[in-house]
Amino acid sequence: MKKLSAIFLAAIMLFFTTIHSFAEVNKEIYLTKRSQVSNDSAAIADRILGGELYVSPTYSFYKPTKKITWKEDPFHSTTWRLYYQSLDTLSFLTNAYEKTNDTKYLLYGLNLIKSFWSVNSNPAKPSDYYTYNAHTIANRTNNLMYFYHYYANSSVATQTNEDYIKNILRLHGSLLNSSKYYDTKTNYGYFQDRALIQFAAYFPEEATSSIWRVNALNRTKAHIKKDFTVDGLHKEHSPQYFDVVMTLIGDINKIANDRDLTNLLLKAQNAFAKLVLSDFSVPRLGDTDFRYLPRPSQYSVLDPEFEYVITKGKSGVQPPLVSNLSNAVAVIRDGWGVNTSSLLFTASNFSTSHKHADDLSFIYSQNGKEIFTDGGKYNYNTSDPYQKYLRTTFAHNVVTIDGKSYPISVSNVGKSKMTNFIDSPESVIITGEHTIYSGVRVYRTIVYLKENKVTLIQDEILSNTSHKTEQIFNIGQGIENSKIDPSTFLLNQSIMFKQHNSSSVKEYFGQKTPIRGFASTVFNSIYPIKQLDFQSSGKNVQYFTSISNNANSVMNFSLNEDSYKIDMSDGTSFNVIKPLGTPYVYNVSDQDKVLKGFTQGGALISVMDGTKLIASGQADLTGNFMISLPLQKAGKKLNIVVTSKNKQYKNSAVTVVLDKTPPSTPTVKTASSKTKIVSGTTEKYISVLAKNGSKTYTTTSDKYGNYQLKILDLKKGFTLSVSAKDSAGNISKAKLVKVN
Known part of the structure; x- marks a missing residue:
């Protein structure tokens, strides 16, 4: 009996000890x-x-x-x-x-x-x-x-x-x-x-x-x-x-x-x-280092597609080869696992958090290697010149304007967007655009031919004034590259990279002044890479670029009205209809009788004042349009609606009529050397400028258009030049008056 009691007591002690240990371990x-x-x-x-x-x-x-x-x-x-x-x-x-x-x-x-x-x-x-x-x-x-x-x-x-x-x-x-x-x-x-x-x-x-x-x-x-x-x-x-x-x-x-x-x-x-690339790697966008996939044990629940990528295809459900996430990021894959390629395009611009100047950028990988790479995170030391560089346009595969990047600022949030995403059995077409550079609209179209594994990129840069443009490509670390001719490069011994429009090219590799051609995959570590910079200039700059992932490479890539023509080295040709982007409209003022702009070749243009059609026309073969327009009042909003020649696509842009009409010449009632007063009338609430030699005096007219200026050094015989300036900056003809 004593023996049984001892055994029972020991069992109870073990039981409570186990509970205690379990609780501690569980914590x-x-x-x-x-x-x-x-x-x-x-x-x-x-x-x-x-x-x-x-x-x-x-x-x-x-x-x-x-x-x-x-x-x-x-x-x-x-x-x-x-x-x-x-x-x-x-x-x-x-x-x-x-x-x-x-x-x-x-x-x-x-x-x-x-x-x-x-x-x-x-x-x-x-x-x-x-x-x-x-x-x-x-x-x-x-x-x-x-x-x-x-x-x-x-x-x-x-x-x-x-x-x-x-x-x-x-x-x-x-x-x-x-x-x-x-x-x-x-x-x-x-x-x-x-x-x-x-x-x-x-x-x-x-x-x-x-x-x-x-x-x-x-x-x-x-x-x-x-x-x-x-x-x-x-x-x-x-x-x-x-x-x-x-x-x-x-x-x-x-x-x-x-x-x-x-x-x-x-x-x-x-x-x-x-988001995960075809080789089960995490794409290095924004502030991203080289990173391993999450482990299944990290989660108590698993989405089947997520399970597939983090187990590298061992379990779960295979995600689609082509993905579009919230019209912000698109990924194109030609398979999953070894011997596959991926292209990722981003127009993501939700905030400034971990954001780089990478709007409309892309990254491209082949067989586990980054061919066209992103700059990477490096570190968070904002005074480090390399940290600053890796967040600029120069460290990403984008277009740069006038040799300058743009700031990552709240004012630029939302200025980038993906405008079209079309996934068909034969191809994927993605279009995006941004207006981050002041007065400039940048468009990028990516066409991927699935069977041929060919990527085609058209960049368009439109503005009212001429700009220097740079189409930048950053080549991954250790990727072999050789220049075949001024517009063609062989990458990784298998990828033909070709520029189809005339432009000059500049090459960089780890240049320190100014910094060009660097990237980072590990925190606080940086390394040199090859950078190709295709340069051009103008008001309407076009780049046509091809990336061929096999021996059958692109020989010609061009746009004829609304259709891309793609000629391959084996003699085959393809025609791909280009979706409409937002039309580019040049500035129009209350003095203009013609509306000018650029869109898809052959597109039909309707100019709307609210629901009323006030003008219409058609773009020429290259996409330029000039439409006769009745004179419009300053400040009026016009909606320019474009429809593709095949009636398949429609897009629009709003433009505001600018005020280019100067005020009437002001009257001058008095200009007295005794009272030192200059007075008269003009339009209400506008600036009045009185020039006396090299000196300029200003005031603002009241709600009736009356103005009065006191000029202490006003002397008899002086000639004053009096003009009016409105809020749009238009200046009237000057009224010349002698001081009495």
């Missing part, structure tokens, strides 16, 4: 480890114990020469500062304890926390700008929770120190929950919500945990609806951050297990799958 799902345990963990931590600072493999160890103040910035890097203030050093120490069970790493980590908190316990008085940055607060919460988890279950833990760390975590939780610190503009908000819901799940006994959990979930769902298109495309212009945000949402949903959040996540996964 690890609420932890985010910002660094992972590895064979190097102890060696890294030992150097930290030796007084060195270490925050990331991206940066080397740093040995302070004096006691740390938490203001250190040895690499003059905002990223290093963010990691440092995040207490990422603490994560490496916890890694080492997890690997070795040596408590010296925990004790050092505890002292590190106390050192940091001694100068940063008051959010209003941080040691560094990044100390209470939204991203930093989230990261530091992750690191503190990871450390707490192992410290609290170690042999060196004390209740006093546990309470000390929990109090710090409570403050972090309140900051994460606060709208004052919450970031709705960037992906930092997702980091905050993940850290907040993980805290609430790890410490369910806290009075605020249930409230914080609900807030984190609701904010995440609101954030997703703002940051993703209805098709699930992330709007931050970077597949790398698309992946990061999906991981954050997945982590949140592992705890929340929310139906709405699950559906949003599945939609995002499906969109991500449609």
